[in-house]
Amino acid sequence: MAQTTGAMAHPDRNLNHIYFFIRSPPTSSTTDVQGDASSAALSDQCASPTSGSAVTSNPCASPSSEVASLSSSHTEANTVTSGSSSSLTGLNPNARDFTPKPHSTKASAPKASRLYELRHTDDKGYALYATAFIPIGTRIICEGPLIRLAENQVHLAWAPYCRLSKKQKAAYDKLHYFKPEHMDLESVSRSCLINGPNDDLNEIEIERLVAEQVRVMGTFAANNFATGRGLSVFETAARLNHSCVPNVHHSFNPTLQKQTVHAVRDIHPGEELVTTYLGGQGSYFIHSQRMDMLYQGYGFTCTCPACSDTTGISDTRRDALATLAWGLQRFIEGAGHGEPYVPATSGTALQQAETIVRLLIEEGLVSIELIKAYRTASTQALNMKDFSKAIEYAYNEAEVERNCLGTELDDLKKLGAASAGWIEHVREVAAAAGVILGRAKKYKKLMATDEQKSQAAKKKNEAKKRKRAVKKEKERVEMEAERQKKEYEASFPGLKA
Numbered sequence: 373m374a375q376t377t378g379a380m381a382h383p384d385r386n387l388n389h390i391y392f393f394i395r396s397p398p399t400s401s402t403t404d405v406q407g408d409a410s411s412a413a414l415s416d417q418c419a420s421p422t423s424g425s426a427v428t429s430n431p432c433a434s435p436s437s438e439v440a441s442l443s444s445s446h447t448e449a450n451t452v453t454s455g456s457s458s459s460l461t462g463l464n465p466n467a468r469d470f471t472p473k474p475h476s477t478k479a480s481a482p483k484a485s486r487l488y489e490l491r492h493t494d495d496k497g498y499a500l501y502a503t504a505f506i507p508i509g510t511r512i513i514c515e516g517p518l519i520r521l522a523e524n525q526v527h528l529a530w531a532p533y534c535r536l537s538k539k540q541k542a543a544y545d546k547l548h549y550f551k552p553e554h555m556d557l558e559s560v561s562r563s564c565l566i567n568g569p570n571d572d573l574n575e576i577e578i579e580r581l582v583a584e585q586v587r588v589m590g591t592f593a594a595n596n597f598a599t600g601r602g603l604s605v606f607e608t609a610a611r612l613n614h615s616c617v618p619n620v621h622h623s624f625n626p627t628l629q630k631q632t633v634h635a636v637r638d639i640h641p642g643e644e645l646v647t648t649y650l651g652g653q654g655s656y657f658i659h660s661q662r663m664d665m666l667y668q669g670y671g672f673t674c675t676c677p678a679c680s681d682t683t684g685i686s687d688t689r690r691d692a693l694a695t696l697a698w699g700l701q702r703f704i705e706g707a708g709h710g711e712p713y714v715p716a717t718s719g720t721a722l723q724q725a726e727t728i729v730r731l732l733i734e735e736g737l738v739s740i741e742l743i744k745a746y747r748t749a750s751t752q753a754l755n756m757k758d759f760s761k762a763i764e765y766a767y768n769e770a771e772v773e774r775n776c777l778g779t780e781l782d783d784l785k786k787l788g789a790a791s792a793g794w795i796e797h798v799r800e801v802a803a804a805a806g807v808i809l810g811r812a813k814k815y816k817k818l819m820a821t822d823e824q825k826s827q828a829a830k831k832k833n834e835a836k837k838r839k840r841a842v843k844k845e846k847e848r849v850e851m852e853a854e855r856q857k858k859e860y861e862a863s864f865p866g867l868k869a
């Protein structure tokens with residue numbers, strides 16, 4: 373499900389601007405520096421499914437092939453209104469209530485194996501459905517790849533496929549097959565056969581091998597996710613269908629070397645787990661553009677709430693998001709002075725970023741785009757020396773990051789791109805200006821959640837083990853006593869032990 377380059381590009385729009393969120397402005401301000409690192413590093417953390425077609429490469433997308441991957445209850449962003457789109461409300465039924473929270477330490481998240489099940493549907497093939505309540509931030513899937521290839525190497529899927537175990541092959545063979553039109557897998561296979569040592573094969577065997585190779589490559593094309601610099605197919609994550617309003621975020625975690633899937637909002641039993649195949653700039657496309665991309669890349673017509681919206685609100689919102697993001701990007705680059713939607717000052721840039729945050733939440737786009745938007749808002753607030761806003765948005769970013777990616781973010785931290793580094797930076801800048809910012813405790817608690825949970829689970833396991841050992845020992849002692857009793861009775865018949 374990797375996205376392609378070229379064919380899907382829209383000539384009338386500069387799509388690169390979507391990356392604006394994490395670039396530094398060319399001004400002398402020191403506050404943007406860490407933003408740069410986060411941009412690059414988030415790319416690894418936000419790979420999307422890619423199908424060997426021509427969708428743009430996206431740092432925050434989802435499943436891919438060669439074509440081919442919240443906020444505190446008192447966030448200001450939820451209430452701030454500014455810019456041109458204050459009338460855009462209504463599509464996302466959760467928008468008004470949607471106050472994304474950090475993953476609760478108290479929530480008794482069900483065991484992973486009971487969180488979802490694979491079911492066949494009438495219209496989408498297989499799909500994953502929640503079988504229990506899944507709180508926001510829950511890690512639903514964490515798995516290693518069946519096949520991993522370097523980018524643009526779908527044609528090389530055959531060799532690693534042959535190296536799979538019997539069980540892995542059976543799992544791979546069951547995955548969805550789809551060959552995007554632009555990929556001539558048959559020619560690729562034939563040319564590989566011509567160049568390979570296949571002289572001893574007769575015509576029938578060659579045809580059978582070509583068909584087999586096309587199937588393996590097509591399966592890879594239909595199911596792969598961008599994972600760092602490569603593309604991978606995962607047995608379970610490959611069953612995630614697409615929605616333009618996803619309820620999970622998938623990403624490759626370089627620290628764990630696993631694909632993780634997290635709930636980006638509370639998910640109720642019976643709901644389908646859906647991710648986005650578009651991500652990044654694709655998220656801001658209007659319905660007709662998304663429809664073309666998804667049809668060409670994956671062969672289906674999306675019927676998600678955004679694509680079924682007949683009021684035009686979703687398109688208006690996404691169009692506004694693209695335009696505002698573009699203007700903010702120009703501002704950050706120090707270009708486009710005086711052009712419409714290019715803010716003139718940090719103050720208007722902050723308002724524009726806040727509007728983006730609000731529109732994203734209203735539209736139900738609450739993962740990587742929101743992380744970036746919070747970072748931009750925090751950066752502009754810091755430029756304006758509005759320290760309380762800067763830290764509030766930084767914490768919001770941390771919460772969304774936690775919900776989407778978890779806390780094992782060594783790579784992001786090393787690059788200085790994780791929210792933790794940004795929070796420290798904001799605090800330092802504020803302290804240098806004589807302002808001591810609070811909430812460090814709350815933040816520590818938030819980020820310690822995984823560690824605390826795993827410690828608690830470890831303790832619980834150890835207690836269980838001890839209990840089992842005591843029980844076993846008791847049984848052994850009882851059996852031994854019984855054996856001795858029998859031995860005594862056999863040795864002295866007539867006498868009771």
Ligand SMILES: C[S@@+](CC[C@H](N)C(=O)[O-])C[C@H]1O[C@@H](n2cnc3c(N)ncnc32)[C@H](O)[C@@H]1O
Nearest residue numbers: 496497498548550595610611612613614670672
């Ligand atoms: C990675 S697979 C997802 C799992 C797949 N449904 C299966 O049966 O294994 C991608 C394929 O699923 C189908 N699909 C994904 N999202 C869909 C959606 N929103 N509506 C209809 N079909 C969808 C398309 O056929 C697409 O090529």
